Amino acid sequence: MSGKVVAILGATGVVGAQMMQCLEERNFPVSRLVPLASERSVGRKVQFCGEDHAVQLASPQAFNNVDIVLGAAGDQQASELLPQAAVQGAVCVDNSHAFRLYDDVPLVIPEINAADIANHPRNIIANPNCATIIGLVPTWPLHQAAGIKRMIVSTYQAASGAGMAGLTELVREHKALDEGQAVGSTDPFAYQLAYNLIPQIGGFKDDDYTSEELKMQNEGRKIMHMPELFVSCTCVRVPVMRSHSESITLDFEQDMSPEQAREILSRAPGVKVVDKPNELVYPMPLDTSNQDAIFVGRIRKDLSSPTPSRSLTLWCCGDQIRKGAATNAVQIAEYLL
Numbered sequence: 001m002s003g004k005v006v007a008i009l010g011a012t013g014v015v016g017a018q019m020m021q022c023l024e025e026r027n028f029p030v031s032r033l034v035p036l037a038s039e040r041s042v043g044r045k046v047q048f049c050g051e052d053h054a055v056q057l058a059s060p061q062a063f064n065n066v067d068i069v070l071g072a073a074g075d076q077q078a079s080e081l082l083p084q085a086a087v088q089g090a091v092c093v094d095n096s097h098a099f100r101l102y103d104d105v106p107l108v109i110p111e112i113n114a115a116d117i118a119n120h121p122r123n124i125i126a127n128p129n130c131a132t133i134i135g136l137v138p139t140w141p142l143h144q145a146a147g148i149k150r151m152i153v154s155t156y157q158a159a160s161g162a163g164m165a166g167l168t169e170l171v172r173e174h175k176a177l178d179e180g181q182a183v184g185s186t187d188p189f190a191y192q193l194a195y196n197l198i199p200q201i202g203g204f205k206d207d208d209y210t211s212e213e214l215k216m217q218n219e220g221r222k223i224m225h226m227p228e229l230f231v232s233c234t235c236v237r238v239p240v241m242r243s244h245s246e247s248i249t250l251d252f253e254q255d256m257s258p259e260q261a262r263e264i265l266s267r268a269p270g271v272k273v274v275d276k277p278n279e280l281v282y283p284m285p286l287d288t289s290n291q292d293a294i295f296v297g298r299i300r301k302d303l304s305s306p307t308p309s310r311s312l313t314l315w316c317c318g319d320q321i322r323k324g325a326a327t328n329a330v331q332i333a334e335y336l337l
C-alpha cells in the first residue's frame with residue numbers, strides 16, 4: 001500500500017480519536033496506522049477506516065519505521081517520546097505545550113504561517129493552543145488589512161478542553177445533581193463545573209495571569225511574527241461539552257469598519273461569518289461543534305475606544321478538538337506530504 005506510516009501518540013484521548021477521524025475524512029494517505037497510548041490502554045481497539053487497530057505501548061521502539069507522528073498526549077509524554085521518534089526520522093506534529101516556544105520548532109496555523117512548516121530542524125512542528133488557534137484564525141486577515149496593535153480576549157472554554165476526563169466529569173456532575181446526590185470530587189476541575197463557571201485554566205503565573213491566558217500573547221507573537229503584540233486574556237472554563245467561544249476586541253493601526261471586517265472575513269480561509277443580529281443569528285458552541293470552520297459574529301465598533309473607527313469587538317466559536325487541535329495537526333501533516 002502506498003502512503004505514510006502514521007503513529008498517533010495518545011490515540012485513546014479526545015484529540016487522538018479526532019485525529020484518526022480527520023485523517024480518514026481528509027483521505028490522508030495512511031499505509032499503516034500505529035495507535036499508541038499508556039500501559040493502561042495496551043490491546044484496546046480503536047477504529048480507523050472501518051477496521052479495528054490494537055493500541056500499542058508508547059515507547060521509543062514503537063516509532064521504528066514511522067514517517068509521521070501526530071502527538072496527542074501530555075507535555076511530559078511529548079517531551080520524553082517525540083525527540084526519540086524524531087531521531088529515528090519521523091516528523092512529529094505535536095499538540096502539547098512542550099515544544100511550542102522553542103526557537104527551532106515551528107508553531108503553525110496553516111491559514112497564517114504555513115511557510116514556517118518547511119524549517120523544522122528538530123523534526124518537530126508544534127500545534128498551537130486551542131484557544132489561540134480559534135482566536136487567531138479570524139484575527140489574522142483583519143490584521144493583514146489594518147494592522148492590529150492590541151488584543152483583549154475573554155475565552156469561554158468547553159469541558160472537553162480538559163480532555164476525556166473533563167468531558168466525563170461534566171456529564172457525571174450533571175447526573176449526580178439530577179439524582180440529588182453531592183457532586184463530590186471535581187477532578188480535573190478545581191470546582192464543580194455544572195451550573196458554574198471557573199475563571200482559571202492552568203496555573204497562575206506572572207502578574208496573576210494563568211498559563212492558558214499567557215499562551216494567547218506568547219504563541220500569537222510567534223505565529224504572526226509580531227514580537228511586539230500585546231494581549232490581555234481572561235480564560236474561563238464553562239459547562240459546555242465542546243467548542244470554545246471567545247470575545248475579542250482589536251485595536252487597529254488603520255480604520256476598520258464592521259462592514260469591512262465582515263467582507264474581509266467572508267473571504268478568509270477557515271472562517272465563516274454568521275452575523276445577523278436582527279435575526280438573532282450569531283455563533284454558538286452547539287451550532288459550531290463537529291465542524292472545522294471558526295464562526296464569527298457580533299462584529300461591532302468598540303464604543304469604549306478613543307478611536308472607535310479603529311477598534312472592533314467580535315465573537316467567535318470553534319470546535320477546539322477539531323480546528324483547535326486535530327484538524328490543524330492534520331493540515332500541517334498534509335503540507336509535509
Ligand SMILES: NC(=O)c1ccc[n+]([C@@H]2O[C@H](COP(=O)([O-])OP(=O)(O)OC[C@H]3O[C@@H](n4cnc5c(N)ncnc54)[C@H](OP(=O)(O)O)[C@@H]3O)[C@@H](O)[C@H]2O)c1
Nearest residue numbers: 010012013014015037038041072073095096161163164325
Ligand atoms: N482537548 C482539547 O480540546 C485539546 C485541544 C488542543 C490541544 N490539546 C492538547 O492535546 C493533548 C491531548 O489532549 P486530550 O484532550 O486528547 O487528552 P486526553 O483525552 O486526556 O488524552 C490523553 C492521551 O494521552 C495518553 N497518555 C497518557 N499518559 C500516557 C503515557 N504515559 N504514555 C503514553 N500515552 C499516554 C492517554 O492514553 P491512556 O488512555 O492510555 O491514558 C490518551 O490517549 C494535550 O497535550 C492537550 O493539552 C487538547
